[in-house]
Structure formats: structure tokens, C-alpha cells
Amino acid sequence: xxxxxxxxxxxxxxxxxxxxxxxxxxxxxxxxxxxxxxxxxxxxxxxxxxxxxxxxxxxxxxxxxxxxxxxxxxxxxxxxxxxxxxxxxxxxxxxxxxxxxxxxxxxxxxxxxxxxxxxxxxxxxxxxxxxxxxxxxxxxxxxxxxxxxxxxxxxxxxxxxxxxxxxxxxxxxxxxxxxxxxxxxxxxxxxxxxxxxxxxxxxxxxxxxxxxxxxxxxx
Ligand code: SF4
Ligand code: SF4
Numbered sequence: 001x002x003x004x005x006x007x008x009x010x011x012x013x014x015x016x017x018x019x020x021x022x023x024x025x026x027x028x029x030x031x032x033x034x035x036x037x038x039x040x041x042x043x044x045x046x047x048x049x050x051x052x053x054x055x056x057x058x059x060x061x062x063x064x065x066x067x068x069x070x071x072x073x074x075x076x077x078x079x080x081x082x083x084x085x086x087x088x089x090x091x092x093x094x095x096x097x098x099x100x101x102x103x104x105x106x107x108x109x110x111x112x113x114x115x116x117x118x119x120x121x122x123x124x125x126x127x128x129x130x131x132x133x134x135x136x137x138x139x140x141x142x143x144x145x146x147x148x149x150x151x152x153x154x155x156x157x158x159x160x161x162x163x164x165x166x167x168x169x170x171x172x173x174x175x176x177x178x179x180x181x182x183x184x185x186x187x188x189x190x191x192x193x194x195x196x197x198x199x200x201x202x203x204x205x206x207x208x209x210x211x212x213x214x215x216x217x218x219x
Contacts, residue, residue: 004108004115007134007142011116013104014131015123020088023124024103026080030062031099032072035152036183037145037197037204038097039070043187044195045095050185058082066163066172067156070184072097098149101137109153114146144201151212155219162219178218182211 005011034042039059043049046058050070053059060073073082083092090096104122107114116133134142159179163172188196188207197204 002117004117005105005133006115007137007146008132010130010132011105011118011136012128012130013118013123013133013136014129015125015127016129017125017127018123019125021124022078022080022084022088024100024122025084025088025090026074026078028072028074028081030060030071032081032097033099034059034070034072034097035149036188036208037148037201038099039184040188040195040197040204041095042092042097044198045092049187050180056082063176064156065160066169066176067159067179068173068176069156069179098137101139105133105136107149109150112154113150114153139201141201144205148201148205148208151209155212155215158216159219175219179215182215183208186211 039050039053042053042059046053046056048056048058050059054061054070057073057075059070061068062071063069074080075082081090083090083096085091090100102116104119105116106119108117137145139145156179159175163175166172188204190196190203196207
């Protein structure tokens with residue numbers, strides 16, 4: 001049985017001798033899925049709106065059980081992440097998406113929460129060293145972030161179940177458009193018009209929770 005971890009625990013996941021083989025950033029297909037916080041930070045970092053990111057082919061859209069959601073685009077001759085430089089460095093490192101922060105960890109959701117596990121052989125380096133998971137993720141307010149991830153996961157799960165149950169394709173399409181509009185297209189700005197979540201997650205999660213309550217009612 002695989003070992004599960006809390007974010008406060010140490011895990012052997014850090015790759016101090018990373019030579020930038022690119023395995024974690026090249027040829028990832030549609031697997032680097034973006035949650036609303038990822039998209040928000042990407043938008044702040046690049047100065048592009050959701051549609052601007054799509055037009056620039058920095059992100060793409062895919063369907064999961066009928067619900068359309070965004071992912072990081074891969075491209076070029078070696079199908080690499082658009083943000084991976086020629087020297088194999090992440091050009092948006094401080095704003096990289098949650099799944100990039102996790103690597104080589106995965107999340108397993110049970111009973112309305114989640115824990116982490118190490119994805120075996122994800123990183124080919126043999127000398128991985130121990131690091132506290134919360135430090136590895138590099139998120140300032142890990143409790144708020146964990147609560148956001150849990151809420152988002154459970155909402156999307158519900159949306160997918162609803163789309164699968166309602167076999168009318170136009171329902172899934174309308175629901176997808178609604179989710180994209182509410183959670184991804186509409187900027188998360190403070191009352192002063194500043195992008196939320198740059199320094200702490202309080203404003204972002206407050207705005208997110210308001211949208212989530214409205215979306216749950218609509219669902
Ligand atoms: S897979 Fe491991 S060694 Fe390769 S770039 Fe990613 S972290 Fe570095
Ligand atoms: S955003 Fe950065 S860490 Fe994530 S896949 Fe792209 S280059 Fe790699």
C-alpha cells in the first residue's frame with residue numbers, strides 16, 4: 001500500500017541534482033490541469049486575460065466527463081510547456097501551477113479531504129532528498145490553499161456527476177461555459193482593483209468562496 005502524507009510531513013521528493021531533463025515539463029499532453037488560482041496567477045504573471053492566454057496558445061481546453069476545463073499547452077518540436085525556456089528553466093516559477101508545484105507528488109482525495117503520495121519513478125534522479133511538503137509547495141498559506149483545493153475538487157466532482165447524469169449535451173455545454181465564466185474568466189480583484197492572492201490567499205479565497213456559493217446554488 002502506498003504511503004500517504006500530510007503537508008506537514010517530510011517526504012523524499014527534492015531533486016538537488018536536477019539537470020533539467022525536462023521530463024516534468026515536456027510532452028505532458030493535457031495533464032497539467034489548471035484550477036482557478038493557477039489561472040489567476042498565470043494571468044497576473046503574463047498580463048494576459050483568460051482569452052488572451054488561449055489566443056497565445058499558452059493554455060488549452062479539454063473535456064473531463066463533459067465539463068470543459070483549462071490545462072497548460074505544450075508545443076514546439078519537442079512538445080514542451082510554453083513556459084519552459086531553451087535553458088530548461090521555468091519562466092513563471094514563482095507563479096507556476098499547483099500541479100507543477102506538486103511534482104513528483106500526487107493528491108489522493110477521500111472523505112472530503114486529501115493527502116499526498118509520491119508518484120513512483122516520476123523523477124529519474126536517484127538522489128532525491130527529504131523536504132517538508134508544505135515547503136516544497138512554496139505556498140504562503142497552506143491551510144487556506146488546502147481548503148481551496150478541497151472545495152474546488154468537490155465542486156468539480158459534483159459538476160461532472162451532474163453533467164454525466166443529465167445526458168443532454170447542451171446542459172454540459174452550458175454548465176461548462178458558466179464554470180469558465182465565473183471561475184476563470186472573471187478576474188479576482190480586491191476592492192482596490194489589485195489582483196488578489198499575490199501576497200496571501202485571504203482575498204482570493206474570500207472571492208472564490210463567494211463565487212462557489214453562488215455556483216452551488218445554480219448547480
Ligand atoms: S524530472 Fe526530475 S530531474 Fe528531470 S527536470 Fe524534473 S525534477 Fe529535474
Ligand atoms: S509551468 Fe513551469 S514547471 Fe510547470 S510545466 Fe511549465 S515550465 Fe514546467
